[in-house]
Amino acid sequence: MRFILTALLWLLATAALAVALPGAWAQKNLVDVDGYAAFTEQAAGDEALQRAVAGELTTQLVRLGYTGDQDLLRDVASVYTAGADFPGQFAEANRFAHRWLFSDTIAAGEDPQGRWVVDLAPMLQDSSFSATLERFDISVPSTLPVPLTQNAPDSVRPGQLRAVATWGPWVSVGATILAGVLALLTLASARSRGKALAALGVSGLLIGAAGWAGLEVGQRYLDDALANTSNDVRQIADALIRHAADSMHQWLNIALAAGIGLVALGVLVAVLGGLRQRTVREPG
Structure with a gap:
């Protein structure tokens, strides 16, 4: 039962992180007008x-x-x-x-x-x-x-994203807090802190890898959306998209690095925990 609870909390923490990371990036760089x-x-x-x-x-x-x-x-x-x-x-x-x-x-x-x-x-x-x-x-x-485009699709109309501007900050902050809380609960419910840390590290690796793949897929949709732009406007848009992809890649790389660090820390904690238990079982 404890294992099932821990696994469920880990899945929820991973899902929350999958929303929090791109959500925080988008809020900082796209949704907020100053950003x-x-x-x-x-x-x-x-x-x-x-x-x-x-x-x-x-x-x-x-x-x-x-x-x-x-x-x-x-x-x-x-x-x-x-x-x-x-x-x-x-x-x-x-x-x-x-x-x-x-x-x-x-x-x-x-x-x-x-x-x-x-x-x-x-x-x-x-x-x-x-x-x-x-x-x-x-x-x-x-x-x-x-x-920017002569034939804007219905999904790109004036004020189309005003709801995102209203609720985006709440979703971004809420998902980040939720991911942190669920990660702590995962650690608290796990029998092995080392394995739980490693599992959370795997979450970071999964989110980072999925983000890289998602950016590649999203590029195709952006190319279609910009198909009707003039040559210079298209080049401007392409440059902005490249800059956005580079920025998001940096965030994803941080997630990957944090994931690797947590996996390594989890393995270390698990090994040290195993050695300590063996020492307790075999005194002097």
Whole structure:
């Protein structure tokens, strides 16, 4: 009976950890608007992303009426995206996209067709472009929403994830606390603390390995979702996805390392416990 209880608690702890780890990562980097802005600001250091944003800025300026040398304009945009101001402004542009998806508040300048958009106006208003724009008599509007996808699926609509923004923090914190409590209960109910520690280590290994596999599968769905994006927007999205995958891989690697550590500790505790019991049985 005790073994069954311990096994059940271990299964529940593993399930809670499977929710807590990706949930905590998503809450920190995607759901929380400040966390997402920080995430995109770090991603802005990617040279491929910088080139793609420079290309998209050039495209938008041509649509606004620029008739000069596009190669020269792209060079100006490239200097801007490689500069110190770009990461922060890129993060602000992504706040716009985040609000579109996670909030039901419709802001001025949002796309009337309900497409997922990012506002590029703050970038175009940067001093790096002012001389070029003035020379060609181009005025940048206060907002310039650029659609991330022309045919957004029904699952990606304005405010679609506002419930996630509301309940995400509770789920993340609750799952983390529950995983910790269940792990402690598993240790308390087990006959062998060493075996219980090793079992919890196996949980970490399972979650880490499953997470790596899940990211590979999820990449295919993201590729389908981005199939209708323009070339530059697709490259921007690809860079953000790579950055997200790298970040999640770090978290999964920590889970794997913790799992290996717990397994090793569990084996050590079990061996020491066995030696102690043998010593007690065979005094002097």
